[in-house]
Amino acid sequence: MKIFLDTANVDEIKQGIEFGIVDGVTTNPSLVAKEGKGFLPLIKEIIAIVPGPVSVEVTATDAVGMIKEAEEYAKISENVVIKVPINLEGLKVIKKLSEQDIKTNCTLIFSPSQALLAAKAGATYVSPFVGRIDDISGNGMELIEDIAQIFDNYSIETEIIVASVRHPLHFVQSALIGADVATIPFSTLSKLLNHPLTDIGMEKFLKDWEKVAK
Ligand code: E4P
Numbered sequence: 001m002k003i004f005l006d007t008a009n010v011d012e013i014k015q016g017i018e019f020g021i022v023d024g025v026t027t028n029p030s031l032v033a034k035e036g037k038g039f040l041p042l043i044k045e046i047i048a049i050v051p052g053p054v055s056v057e058v059t060a061t062d063a064v065g066m067i068k069e070a071e072e073y074a075k076i077s078e079n080v081v082i083k084v085p086i087n088l089e090g091l092k093v094i095k096k097l098s099e100q101d102i103k104t105n106c107t108l109i110f111s112p113s114q115a116l117l118a119a120k121a122g123a124t125y126v127s128p129f130v131g132r133i134d135d136i137s138g139n140g141m142e143l144i145e146d147i148a149q150i151f152d153n154y155s156i157e158t159e160i161i162v163a164s165v166r167h168p169l170h171f172v173q174s175a176l177i178g179a180d181v182a183t184i185p186f187s188t189l190s191k192l193l194n195h196p197l198t199d200i201g202m203e204k205f206l207k208d209w210e211k212v213a214k
Contacts, residue, residue: 001174003181003189008027008035013050017050022050023052024052025052027056027083047079053080055125056082056083057084058082080103081125082102085106086106106126110132115128115158115160128147128161140170141174144160161182162174168188171184
C-alpha cells in the first residue's frame with residue numbers, strides 16, 4: 001500500500017519524507033488555507049520536495065473553469081494530480097483530463113456509485129472519505145470494501161486512496177482490504193510507528209547489553 005501525506009504543511013512533508021516511506025502528498029483547499037501562504041508558491045514548494053504524486057484541488061465549480069485551472073496546475077510538474085469533486089461537472093472534467101493524459105483524483109467520494117462513475121470517466125484515483133462517514137455514525141471502511149470489490153469485479157485500474165484517515169486502525173484496515181493508497185495526516189504517521197512494548201523492549205536490551213563484557 002502506498003502512503004501519501006495528507007497535508008500542505010512543508011515542515012510536516014519534509015519530516016515525513018525523512019521517514020523514507022512517503023510516496024506522495026494530497027492537499028485540499030482547507031489544508032492550503034491553514035498554511036497562510038499564497039496558493040501557487042506553496043504548491044510549487046511542495047512539488048519541489050515530494051518525489052511522487054501531489055494532488056492539487058481545483059476550486060471552480062463549472063467544467064470550463066475547472067479545466068482551465070487543471071491545465072495551469074498540470075504544467076507545473078508531471079507529479080501534479082488534479083483533484084476534482086464528484087459531481088456532473090467534475091465527471092466532465094475527469095473525462096476531458098484523462099483524454100489529455102492529465103492525472104486526476106476524484107474527491108469527496110461517499111458512495112460506491114460515485115466511485116464507479118468517477119472510474120468510468122477515467123479517474124486515476126478516487127478518494128473515499130472514511131473519517132467523515134464515521135463522524136455521522138456510518139462505517140467508512142465498509143465503503144472501501146465495497147469500492148474495492150466493484151473495482152476488482154471489473155478489473156478497474158483506478159486506484160483507491162483511503163482519505164479522511166483519522167487513526168492507525170483506518171490505516172491497518174485499508175491495508176487488510178487491499179486499498180492502493182492511504183493518505184494520512186502527519187500525526188497519524190507518527191502514531192503508526194510507536195508501540196510501548198517496543199520502547200520497553202529497547203530499554204531492557206540496552207540495560208542487559210551494559211552487563212556484557214566488551
Ligand atoms: C484528502 O484527500 C482529503 O481531502 C482529506 O483526507 C480530508 O480529510 P478530513 O475529513 O480530515 O478533512
